[in-house]
Amino acid sequence: MKDKKHLSVSAIENGTVIDHIPAQNLFKVITILGLDKIPNQITFGTNLESKLLGKKAIVKIADKYFERDEINRIAIVAPHAKLNIIKNYEVAEKMLVEVPDQISGIVKCVNPKCITNAEDVTPKFKVVDKENVSLKCHYCEKITDQEHMQYL
Amino acid sequence: MKNKSLVSINDLSKEEIYSILDLAEEFEKSPNPKLMEGKVVATLFYEPSTRTRLSFESAVNRLGGRVIGFSEASTSSVSKGESLKDTILTVANYSDLIVMRHPIEGSARYASEVSPVPIINAGDGANQHPTQTLLDLYSIRKTQGKLDNLKIVMVGDLKYGRTVHSLLMAMSRFGASFTFISPDELKMPKEYKMYLDELGLKYEEHSELAPNIKDADIVYMTRVQRERFSDPMEYEKVKNAYILRNHMLEGTKENMKVLHPLPRVNEINTDVDTSPKAYYFTQALNGVYTRMAIMALILGLK
Numbered sequence: 001m002k003d004k005k006h007l008s009v010s011a012i013e014n015g016t017v018i019d020h021i022p023a024q025n026l027f028k029v030i031t032i033l034g035l036d037k038i039p040n041q042i043t044f045g046t047n048l049e050s051k052l053l054g055k056k057a058i059v060k061i062a063d064k065y066f067e068r069d070e071i072n073r074i075a076i077v078a079p080h081a082k083l084n085i086i087k088n089y090e091v092a093e094k095m096l097v098e099v100p101d102q103i104s105g106i107v108k109c110v111n112p113k114c115i116t117n118a119e120d121v122t123p124k125f126k127v128v129d130k131e132n133v134s135l136k137c138h139y140c141e142k143i144t145d146q147e148h149m150q151y152l
Numbered sequence: 153m154k155n156k157s158l159v160s161i162n163d164l165s166k167e168e169i170y171s172i173l174d175l176a177e178e179f180e181k182s183p184n185p186k187l188m189e190g191k192v193v194a195t196l197f198y199e200p201s202t203r204t205r206l207s208f209e210s211a212v213n214r215l216g217g218r219v220i221g222f223s224e225a226s227t228s229s230v231s232k233g234e235s236l237k238d239t240i241l242t243v244a245n246y247s248d249l250i251v252m253r254h255p256i257e258g259s260a261r262y263a264s265e266v267s268p269v270p271i272i273n274a275g276d277g278a279n280q281h282p283t284q285t286l287l288d289l290y291s292i293r294k295t296q297g298k299l300d301n302l303k304i305v306m307v308g309d310l311k312y313g314r315t316v317h318s319l320l321m322a323m324s325r326f327g328a329s330f331t332f333i334s335p336d337e338l339k340m341p342k343e344y345k346m347y348l349d350e351l352g353l354k355y356e357e358h359s360e361l362a363p364n365i366k367d368a369d370i371v372y373m374t375r376v377q378r379e380r381f382s383d384p385m386e387y388e389k390v391k392n393a394y395i396l397r398n399h400m401l402e403g404t405k406e407n408m409k410v411l412h413p414l415p416r417v418n419e420i421n422t423d424v425d426t427s428p429k430a431y432y433f434t435q436a437l438n439g440v441y442t443r444m445a446i447m448a449l450i451l452g453l454k
Contacts, residue, residue, distance in 0.1 A: 111257060139261045140276075140277070
């Protein structure tokens with residue numbers, strides 16, 4: 001009998017591990033952080049058991065560290081995400097994401113009659129509810145809630 | 153307010169509101185000051201709005217300024233596909249101030265961000281129409297002698313009516329209490345009631361008109377529009393419930409005034425027109441003085 005071949009996801013030497021991503025939002029996190037456009041080695045797992053979330057996803061990005069502003073952008077889809085900063089195979093630092101006060105260029109305004117959906121205008125929002133994440137459009141002043149959020 | 157755009161009533165402080173109303177009062181006493189000589193105002197009306205446009209143009213003329221612009225998008229370069237940004241940047245070269253009515257919500261905020269000259273929002277879709285709110289405030293202060301602690305009754309389409317939403321936001325700063333009268337389908341949206349709750353301001357909701365205007369200082373009428381109803385039968389049930397008739401004004405307060413942003417269809421019977429409590433046509437006249445004041449302050453002429 002042939003030996004079973006295992007594809008093991010090894011620990012990364014340097015980089016970032018993003019844990020506690022809701023499984024259904026994994027690809028939104030990938031899009032928001034632009035991970036689909038960078039050359040770094042990336043591994044992800046999804047539908048993993050999680051006491052906190054039921055099903056979670058995890059992403060490991062080799063040789064990449066994020067700025068605070070950059071990482072907070074994922075807070076609207078993964079408000080409980082935890083980041084482990086890995087240096088030389090060790091967890092050098094742990095970070096939690098924080099929902100920012102304002103966001104720009106991530107989410108579409110829910111209002112089809114908003115200027116951001118009519119012309120080449122970057123959508124900007126004030127975060128009016130950080131817990132359930134709802135956003136007030138800077139332009140048309142309508143609220144986009146999590147249920148209706150579409151990502152750019 | 154010098155060089156500031158006016159996009160939303162919420163952009164103004166209480167002091168700025170008072171300074172606009174005080175100056176409007178001054179202009180009402182002396183309606184033709186030539187303060188704006190040599191100034192050009194562009195009125196860009198991407199959708200027709202006869203009253204608002206004429207009111208602004210009258211205000212510019214009374215101030216001695218000149219007006220350029222268009223009154224519907226089909227006669228402008230918009231029909232050739234020009235973006236709002238390009239139109240604003242171009243027209244800003246020809247004018248000192250731009251007054252804009254646009255069907256797209258948020259267009260005025262965006263225009264104010266790209267424009268080198270101030271923008272006055274003359275209505276952006278269902279979003280904001282701050283000069284209407286200011287002329288409503290002017291009319292309320294003029295007829296009641298104050299803005300504080302008044303009882304405002306709002307009638308009709310409270311769900312979609314941007315004028316009632318803006319007036320509610322503005323009057324809530326002055327400690328008003330409110331009565332909302334509307335059919336179930338057109339009730340005041342939850343977020344506005346939550347806003348009043350947060351401020352600790354009182355409001356009541358009713359579906360009948362006549363019994364609920366007795367203690368009002370202001371009755372603010374709006375149109376109930378047939379097309380807002382999913383069920384035409386529901387419209388038939390309520391359409392006559394919101395016609396204000398002269399006999400309903402009996403027993404109301406002496407100081408009570410009936411306001412309406414106009415145009416009226418049938419929600420105020422013409423027999424009300426001769427009542428001293430009918431104020432809607434004077435309210436439209438007040439719009440000219442208020443808009444004169446807004447423009448004079450923004451241009452730094454006062």
